[in-house]
Amino acid sequence: MSPPATPRHVLPVLVLAQFAGTSLWFAVNAVMPDLQRELGWATSAVGTLTSALQFGFIAGTLVFALLAIADRFAPRRVFLVCALAGAACTVGAWWTVRDYTSLLLWRFATGFFLAGIYPVGMKIAAQWYSKGLGAALGLLIAALVVGSASAHALRALGDALPWPTLMLGVAALAAAGGVLLYAALGDPPGAVARVSQLQWRALGTVWTDPRVRSSVLGYFGHMWELYTMWVMVPLILATRLSGTGLSWAxxxxxGAGALGCAGGGWVAQRWGSARVAGAQLAMSGACCLATPLMLGAPDLAFYAWLVLWGITVSGDSPQFSTLTARNAPPQAVGSVLTLTNSIGFGISIASILLFVWLADSVPLGALLPWLAIGPALGLWALRPLLAEERAPR
Known part of the structure; x- marks a missing residue:
């Protein structure tokens, strides 16, 4: 007997709630130019505040994973509490924005509560979509990508929107997303019963289970490249653009990464998640290696290269999460996804700090090809799952 069809409203609610909740990520980044002009902060302040949030997210995901929060409590309740807490932290950041130390603490706390939004949203999707999970997570992470990229659009619109309005608006949006998900979604039929104790052995499958290890290590290679590429894009565009034109570009x-996420999810239903993740990882790695050639290319080729890189650098992410969710122990999917996020974001911070430091002394054409190390190692790790999908059934 086939499982009952998932109600049509579930995916739109998940996508809207995830977009709203993760908008907290870049609430301060979008208003930093105004704050720097008004308060005289250095350009490096945005990097420090971003790192504070990333460290908060790593701390939060580690705590949530080790305590099995998403598997011991109702995930939609965890999502609601964390969305409201993250919104409150953003209001706190607005209230104390002129005190730089307080702002750092509020951003760290915001990152901590995002651990109950991003990976928990994926856990909820995995509960509802036993089939078609790759497509569902493709749309879910596409929403995250658009939300992340929107900081640059908000920057371009900065003259029309005062910074207090932006910060308070993002806080209200996140709170609304948490309420929407909690009110509109019940528990999915056939959901795995919540555990009452910590799942240490289940967390260990990140290393001991060959399938989980393959998808997790592939994801780590992806994370070496992803956020560093995002940080470097304005530097690459600055070789040809400035001001509002640079922000929109x-x-x-x-934002083109949303096409890779959503389109990759659609293709994964026919090809398989491992093959889609591998293809996009290979293409983004090739874009890294093409940097020396493309920096001096004509405008059409230059912008086409950047858009292709933007599509593929993000597009493999939902398929790695799909593979991990499918292969992890059912009673510990939330904890395994959360632990994987924690380690992955730790890798991304190390990569960002290294490449930003080297960018002061190494030309972009010589530096950025080294980002291909991540995709290369990710493809190597993904081999068992690729072979499994290619095998005749």
Missing amino acids: AFLVL
């Missing part, structure tokens, strides 16, 4: 390049 950055939004389009990074």
